[in-house]
Amino acid sequence: MGKCKNITRLLSDALDRPLKTGEWVAIRLHLPTCSGCRNYRKQIRLLRVAARSMSGIATPDSTGSDD
C-alpha cells in the first residue's frame, strides 16, 4: 500500500491549509482501514498542540522517513 505516504502527507498538510474535498475523501476512506495512519493523525495532533503551547520555539522539521 503506497497510499500511506500520500495520506500522512495530506494529514500534515491539513494542519497548514484546507484540504480539497477529494483529499478529505481519500483520508476518510483510508483511515478506517489503516491503524498506522490513525496513529499518525493522533501524533501530529499532539505535536500541533505542543507546538502551539510553546509558541516562539521553532520545531525541527523531522519527517523521520526511515523505512
Ligand SMILES: [Zn+2]
Ligand atoms: Zn495508511
